[in-house]
Amino acid sequence: METIGSAARYPSPLRYPGGKGKVANFLKLLIVQNDLSGIDYVEPYAGGASVALTLLFEDYVSNAHINDLNPGVYQFWRLAIDDPDVLCRRIRAADLTLDEWRRQKRIYADADTAPEDLAFATFFLNRTNRSGIISRGGVIGGNDQTGDWKIDARFNKASLCARILKIARFAPRLTVTNHDAVTLLKANASRAGAALHYLDPPYYLKGSRLYDNFYSHDDHLAVSGTVRSMKGPWVVSYDADPEILSMYPGCESMRYILGYSASKSPNGTEVMFFSEDLVVPDVSSPAGIASSTVDAAKVAATLF
Template identity: 40%
Template sequence: MPSTPSPLRYPGGKSSVLNMVSEIIHTNNLSGCSYAEPYAGGCGLALNLLLKGHVENIYLNDYDISIWSFWHSVLEMPTQLIQKIIDTPVTIDEWRKQRHIHSTPNEHDTLTLGFSTLFLNRTNRSGIIKAGFIGGAAQDGKYKIDCRFGKKGLIERIEKIQNHKDKINLYNLDALEFFEKTDSLLSQDGFYCIDPPYYKKGHTLYTNFYKHDDHVELARKISDLETKWILTYDNATEIKSLYPSLKQYLFNLNYSAGVKRKGTELLVVSNDISIGTKINISKVAP
């Protein structure tokens, strides 16, 4: 079985912070809780928490219709999706076809659009949909367009997720709408892990990125939530200023979008969340 449970490669993905988040869950007696992500993306962290038994079920939301279409296909049309993986050649001509499908979402059914997301994600540099394909036009380097499209591993991941579909709830809503729909449902035993688009480089990484006012509006909504939550962001002064009265920490994250490197990210937690001593983070405010 592949080491990461998600079929998607995701820039800024948080599956690498599994130990930190699972420790927060256990420290706050949230083991077996309902876990929710308003910006699910690659879902690596959520799936890890579910498959390793840290949480009972997961609520996944993504406003990007192409991302939602992929996950809907995994959950509801796995046989057809797997057949597409088997049958589709991983070539530059196919990449151009899939890019056209992805750029015209209203013209295609859910399965076709969802597969285009998977194809571009696995063939583009660092999994960034806006990027070009791996290896360049010449395809004469060490890494070629199909080097991240291991069909056997992708199929194994999809089958594993499908085995847990009764514990996965999928939404295609704006994040604020997702909070409106789920906050009262989750408030007793739920937990949000909120990972919005990066403040500084979001426009280069995501199809749906935020402007400053969007981050401000999100901060207002998060502050009103009844459900326990944690929030992760890029370490931006502008974001820190939006949560002045809440506990803020810095933690290290391994980035893989572009050159592999370590970076420092921001963690903000709701007032009813405790941070134990086993987590390697540093408190910065208040």
């Protein structure tokens, strides 16, 4: 069960499969060791945007650009930044029942849903579905609500509103867009070197089971070709499928184990690829790096 104090531990009000937030300290380390502090930061596949928010809240980056092709996710971020009080009023008034869950599913699926209603339906389903899977996920506790965890297990209203109100305080430094990732990357190509891009595309093998917007083989190839042609610093993380490994020839990479909440297997092998201009931190895994390691790197950076 989440507590009010979890607002400090989890910067994002959204839950997302894949555990991207576990690599936030690695991105901090990379920024420090490459003397990139204060750079702008772009996440073309923002989802829960936990890394972007962490880097922004702790002033590792000056501005953060979060982008997501999913209309509901985009509308959620838009509402959280533009009108957080409205969003929080709806959260506090939410009826955490199966009847409401079914109603929000209908609202989410309706192509004519108004932006504010779509934003809230996306949020409601993300917080009440298993592993935060919005359209394909089942409700926490099941339709009979007989398990140890019920529909409200991940819906601590006070904690969630605290996170949203904190995000709103950083609104002048946040940009939210609803573009195709490749289109966004191509548009940013003229800003080479002006921003650090971190891409966490849909998984190659399991994307169709986890996300509304998933990729074909050719889509993954398009991402690879576009990002490898960029001149600025970038990092890409993926499931370590042989097909993905073949798409980033010659790129420095790191393979590691990451815990999954949305899979029958508790762990999966992932891979990170890095642009050639980056010094890659010498760690065994980008996941689970202690804050003390980052602090030590910051101290070392001031000595040289």
